[in-house]
Amino acid sequence: xxxxxxxxVTIPQDMDAHTKAELLVREKAYSxxxxxxxxxxxxxxxxxxxxxxxxxxxxxxxxxxxxxWGLPLFPFMKMDITPLAAHPxxxxxxxxxxxx
Numbered sequence: 001x002x003x004x005x006x007x008x009v010t011i012p013q014d015m016d017a018h019t020k021a022e023l024l025v026r027e028k029a030y031s032x033x034x035x036x037x038x039x040x041x042x043x044x045x046x047x048x049x050x051x052x053x054x055x056x057x058x059x060x061x062x063x064x065x066x067x068x069w070g071l072p073l074f075p076f077m078k079m080d081i082t083p084l085a086a087h088p089x090x091x092x093x094x095x096x097x098x099x100x
Contacts, residue, residue, distance in 0.1 A: 002084040
């Protein structure tokens with residue numbers, strides 16, 4: 001199942017610099033491991049914001065929930081999650097049918 005997830009991050013201004021640095025290192029490693037498995041397919045920065053839009057390809061709601069709750073930055077995020085379905089006007093669907 002595909003999901004688009006917008007993640008808005010708000011790290012407290014008074015967080016200790018060392019704690020923040022460690023948190024960001026853990027977040028990067030966690031997200032990159034999931035990208036390597038293919039479950040976290042894409043990540044885009046929202047220009048001018050501390051936010052991203054990511055595409056996940058997971059087995060279902062429970063797996064997405066597990067991934068998101070595992071994010072080191074999760075306590076500092078607001079998320080909007082949108083399940084995705086194929087669109088009938090997507091030409092890549094036509095190409096997939098004609099090449100198989």
